[in-house]
Amino acid sequence: MPRSRMVSGFRLLAVLVGVGAAAPALAKDVPFVPTPQPVVDKMLELAKPKKSDYLIDLGSGDGRIVVTAAQRYGVTGMGVDIDPDRVAEGKQNAQQAGVTDKATFVEADLFKTDISKADVLTMYLLPQVNLRLRPVVLDTLKPGTRVVSHAFDMGDWQPDAKESVEARTIYYWVVPAKAAGTWKVEQGGKSTEVSLEQTYQMLQGTAGKDKVEGRLKGTEISLTMTGGDGKARTLTGKVDGAKMSGTGDGGAWTATRTGG
Ligand SMILES: C[S@@+](CC[C@H](N)C(=O)[O-])C[C@H]1O[C@@H](n2cnc3c(N)ncnc32)[C@H](O)[C@@H]1O
Known part of the structure; x- marks a missing residue:
């Protein structure tokens, strides 16, 4: 086999198996930055979770929102994160808090996750990610679902409430029924x-x-x-x-x- 074809074949294999190349980067839309605990507390205070509610945190990081909701409100919740290290951290924190029966974590892309069962949806993402999520939130969540976002709004969808804690803004919406x-x-x-x-x-x-x-x-x-x-x-x-x-x-x- 000519040497040039051998080289290009090796290069192709290297790409396929990752030899000599860095591990493929995760398709993260947002970096991990945890919400300070007082802000988590206020987000949940606004959402008023009931024991019977199901909470989903999109981009759950170390799991603090789902774990706090389970600990303080007895709420069952699911954290979704694309980063396996964050998912492992969420599971570990749920274990330490003794809430593994209520707080679960899955490794998934938030845009490919079925969120229709949520009664409470929480997020700390980015403006453009919130905007991509907005039609999904409005069209797939039940009317009455409470949506709470740390730091970022949803464009021209005015919040039903807004709170400030530790110089952070929290936005709160209730998914409206369709009345047109x-x-x-x-x-x-x-x-x-x-x-x-x-x-x-x-x-x-x-x-x-x-x-x-x-x-x-x-x-x-x-x-x-x-x-x-x-x-x-x-x-x-x-x-x-x-x-x-x-x-x-x-x-x-x-x-x-x-x-x-
Ligand atoms: C700013 S952190 C928020 C963590 C946590 N919700 C909190 O408030 O403390 C955003 C998280 O979203 C995750 N993330 C980024 N893009 C994602 C995607 N497409 N699907 C799921 N998780 C994603 C990151 O790995 C990171 O842990």
Whole structure:
């Protein structure tokens, strides 16, 4: 075999088996920087985890968020990290804290992880990573899921709450139900067609000639209808798929979606 072909064959093998080359770098989107414990505590205080909740920390580092949630709130949680060393560290910290029955860690890419079962989603990532995650959060998480991010926002999705601790900002959102569309609202024997446009948790639209402004917090909805005379009436209630119901100025009300 000519010498030149032998050399190129060796080079190819070296690349394939990693001979003489550094181990392939992990496809990390964010470096490991731990959240200070007081910030972890405040993140969980905001999320108010219940024992029955399932928490997922995306990019879990040494596991401190999942471990603290298990220790303090008795919450079952999963940390996801692409770095095997971090996953091992998370498992070790769960063991030391005596919460291995509640805190688990998996080695995976956060963008390839099914997060649909989360009731609480936590993260300390980067602005562009949060933005890539935003449609996944809005489209795959159940309405009402609490999302808490250390340091970075979600672009123009305004947080439902914001806290500062140790000069760090924490952002909190509640995944809104989907309420855009046309609704037949019935209240006190009267029926009104209400059209709603939705931008994240904010709603605006019309109810006949009245102007409607509203807001969602998970499945909770609040709609204020203002007439040309400036008189306003507010309806509050819950969205349940293609139905809504609640109480408000004028008594109990129900609504059925009539168009997308
Ligand atoms: C800033 S640290 C946050 C650690 C922990 N959540 C905390 O708040 O203390 C980000 C973590 O994300 C992990 N990471 C980076 N890219 C990732 C990816 N694509 N999938 C999963 N984990 C990733 C890193 O290995 C690192 O441990």
